[in-house]
Amino acid sequence: MALSASVALWFLPLLVPLCLYVAYTDLSEMRITNPTVITMAAIFAAMGPFLYPLDTYLWQLAHLGIVLLAGMVLNAAGAMGAGDAKFLAAAAPYVALGDIRLVMALFAAVLLAAYAVHTIAKRTSLRNYAPNWTSWSPKGRRFPMGFALGPTLAIYLILAAMYGS
Structure with a gap:
């Protein structure tokens, strides 16, 4: 892995x-809150200069802007929710460029698992444990992508802590 274990x-x-929290709020309210993504970005902005060489830090920080711009375009095209775009932008600095294939494969696996779990819970009596969650609503047939995005970043960081360079 390109991300160091210590970082x-x-x-x-x-x-x-x-x-x-992102996974929970997206399941329960179908939204990813601004304070959460701002906190994620602020953590990187505050800690990054102490954990990376300056050029690496600035490059990782540039990922935030690049992904935010791409997310805004995808949101405007109706391909992605605004919260998902914000989360991806805030998460981008944490992902080392050398690990992008791993993160994409990890996201694909987590997305499939999250979709299966959500669909099963939505269609069975498990739904009764959280009857008021917005993600159960059939309107728009939207999937709470934060349910997959949040765990993907968490698992990536756990894997990097265990197997990072």
Whole structure:
């Protein structure tokens, strides 16, 4: 893995709760909150200069702007929700460019699992444990992508902490 284990260990305890919160709020309210993504970006902005060489830090920070721009275009085209675009932009600096294939494969696996779990819960009596969740609503047939995005970043950081360079 391109992300170092020491860097991942610094970010891990701060980001995993945020990633789980993103999954929860997207399931329950179908939204990813601005304070959450701002906190994610602020953590990188504050800690990054101490964990990376300056050129690497600036490049990783540039990922935020690049992904945000792409997300805005995809949101305008109706291909992605605004919260998903914001989360991806805030998460982008944490992903080392050399790990992009791994993250894409990890996201594909987590997305399939999240979709299966959500669909099963939505169509069975498990739904009764959280009857008021917005993601159960049939309108628009939208899937709470934060349910897959949050855990993907969390798992990536855990893997980097275990197997990072």
